[in-house]
Amino acid sequence: MDTKNNNDYLWNGSGEPDPEVRRLETMLGGLRHARPAPDFTAIARAEQRSWRPRFLALPWLRFATGVATMLLIAAAGIIWLRSKPNTLSQTAWEVSRVEGSPRVGAQTLHGAGGKGKLDVGQILETDSVSKAGISDEQVGEIEIEPDTRLRLLASRSGARRLSLERGTIHASIWAPAGEFVVDTPSAVAVDLGCVYTLHVDDSGDGQLHTTLGWVGFKLGDRESFIPAGAACATRKNRGPGIPYFEDASNTFRAALTTLDLESSTSRERSAALRVALGTSRQRDAFTLWHLFSRVPDSERGAVFDRLTALVPAPPGVTREGIVRLDRTMLDLWWDQFGLGDVKLWRHWERSWPDQAVSK
């Protein structure tokens, strides 16, 4: 065998292949890097409030700015500053092992007192026999079920964000409404003051159940509000479905499924709409409200008639306005249900522009 050629092959792949190098390449090639990049854009969005001016990248300006800042801080008074919350600093979440051996980044938690920290950017993962809990005294507590993988995207005052890639979490949140957000592959779940369970399966589809308060679920322009006692499915590339109270009849729920989440024909959809309207209770008014944005405008009149029979349209809300999906009118009507102030949601939408996943 020509040694020079062999060396060339090891060096740049040219010349006569060295059989041993070839064998090792084939054997070890299976270990090669193949994982796609994380969503840096989403991470950047989550961190946008901690953005720093670009000119600070220049060393002398950074130094000068640092000195000036220190003087300003001194002038303003250290005591006053200490009394103010630091809205830019990221805080780690406490992680506690409940069962098995949950992993935080490279660390595995073992034993009864297994504890750790979940920093921004880190992944928490449980296997099929592991459970964990994470908490932040400013935000709330989250139980992590087995076979779950999540990443902490942001954790600072006013913006706490997780990405749930798969699995199940039970969240009890006491942070102000709109501050705690969970990204999933098929929708963004926004806490509006609540306790809820969120599940994401391996395909990226999800299911949300609200126990207390209410949750907003959003993908692009498609949004759903899920009050306590209600549930909502979400499908990858389609977004949140029509939410419903879990005590609704099976007939009603089956009709919603036909209407929203399955590839039904227009004839099937029309029939399902008639069933949904005909079997709806007063308690299902919030579900009918969601139908306005899920049915064609030719069918919105029928929904209006049924909904106004259950919960009369408030002053200022007209049939024509609802048929053209006038947001102010829709919001006015929503507030009649007594399930939550929609202004909270609109405030969140204004505060987190470009927040919805787009997969």
Next chain:
Amino acid sequence: MASVAGNKLERLPGGLELQTVIDKPAPVEDAEDVQDDSRLVEAARQGDRASFGRLYDRYGRMVHGILLARVPCREVDDLVHDVFLQALPRLHTLRDVKRFGAWLAAIARNRAMDYYRHAVDEVTLSDDVNQEEIDGQARANSLDAETAFVLAAIRALPEAYKETLLLRLVEGMTGPEIAERTGLTPGSVRVNLHRGMQQLREKLKQTSCGKRDMG
């Protein structure tokens, strides 16, 4: 997904997706690519996350190889993400954009050291190729025994050799590409590859497994 020239995707039992080297390593990148990288780094520093994503595609293999030389296989993918997430907010501290690769490689090596500072009950790499340890690693990382053995043998080589060899044999990078990405001189990489391969051959020959396969 990082593009890997010359590779194919292979579906294994259990749904595991592996890339198998078909033929020769990926082609060497030229000076234009280096300029492209500098442009990508500049754009990423200005907040362009798509450019940072392109840098991930281009440097992911280097970071993966550096980590694979130091930490258990099953940790490597997560740590690759960690390295890039650590690098992203620090980009403004990089003085010379042309040194991005060397800078990123240093972050990756530090991250591997950091892993051992925090890891609990993890396997410690030693200078010797220990059969019990290899079996344990093979089970833990779903590797076949021979692959685990060769990987352990490479990891037992001196620091400079094992990293360069893994970039060549696992990540499919050519010598010039390794030099360009890591900031090492081509001469150093060539020596590391040559001597590393020589030591690896000897190590494999010393074992019955190696003797059987190397003839």
